[in-house]
Amino acid sequence: MTVRPPDPLLSDHRRALAKLDRRMLLRRGLSLGALTMLTGCNLQDGDTVDRVLWTMSRWNDKVQAALFGGQRLAPTYDITQVTNPFPFNAFYPEDDAPEVDPASYALEVSGLVQDRTPWSLARLRTLPQESQITRHICIEGWSAIGQWSGVPFREFLARIGADTRARYVGFRCADRYTSSIDMATALHPQTILALDFAGGPLPVKYGYPLKLRVPTKLGFKNPKHIAALFVTNDNPGGYWEDQGYNWFSGL
């Protein structure tokens, strides 16, 4: 594996740092426009605005979880509608996408599961595979249609004996990206552990060797280069989620 375990000293303070980070980023939200509008309020009181926005975002998580139909399918498209070239997007430039060695790769599995045996790529390919052509919608607004195939995630969760009454599944990636999804979405029939893109193995820029494809969530909830996943009852947050993107971000 090319993944380096996180610096233990830093990881001790990860949550606090994330919280600080989020506060600073949301406070930057007090642009000139916001200041103009809040005339009359205490302008030093950015924390109150942060707290209101954060509370509303948690409320939006609840509303979206209630709206989510566990069997309601995302629209699917014809092969002729696939976007070509499919856009690259990450929190780093394309050249910095991690190179993962397929020979030594093993997907780590932990948390509320019965079988923690890591999964090689060859073993993942022995599981049933499903294909989909769906629309990837980015939080930035753009969208693109792509074709992914891989292991239905609920099938994988069954194989590892995951406690599907748990609330969350978290992901850690080879590019140090993290994200997490709710269990209802994890069990959705179109949520797949994608190994292939457009009929061949995932190219590096689209998340080789393993990407979670979730057509019922915004793009940033579709982690690439997955190195480890875990089942938990504590919301694991994520790279963007901790900075202020809405956690549920369902479509």
Add this chain to the structure above:
Amino acid sequence: MSGAAKRIHPLPVRLMHWVNAFAMVCMIMSGWQIYNASPLFGFAFPNWATLGGWLGGAIAWHLAAMWLLVANGVLYFAYGVLSGHFRRRFLPLGPGAVWRDFRAALTFRLLHTSREYNAVQRAMYLGVLLLGVLVVASGLALWKPVQLAWLANLMGGYEWARRVHFFCMAGIAAFIVVHLALVLLYPRTLPAMITGGPRLPAEPEPRA
């Protein structure tokens, strides 16, 4: 009706007007920041006119203020229909009257009062209300293109919903420009939206 106590703008209308103004400005400015993350057309909005500071902040504002906008809007529509406010203030309205008053407005011969709206005002207010409904519908289609796939399909799919949402915003922004320009031209209309304006003498209901 107790006509003696009536003012040009009843208290509920004034309250909802200012809540809407706050929510709408939040929505438009944060929406411009979101637009800038991936501009649909060949331009971006200037930073000073945006709200949120970055995409995550803007979306947090947009998805928080939407509740205020929609809750206030639902109350306003319920009030407008049930109290007869819409019927009294915006109707009747025909294309002939709009054309007549529009020509009069262009030659500065049109009376502009808060007491009784001319046909152009009626058309503008009804038009912006329609845009308000459409901007919320297209916004819901963008927020929930899977759960509300029928709504997204009604808009012509996700990518068309983005355009519908944008042009509704543009229409509302244009309305605000005209609205504010007219307030500058007729400054007495501003205090009327705050205090309610002078008490109206008792008058018979114009139409049954």
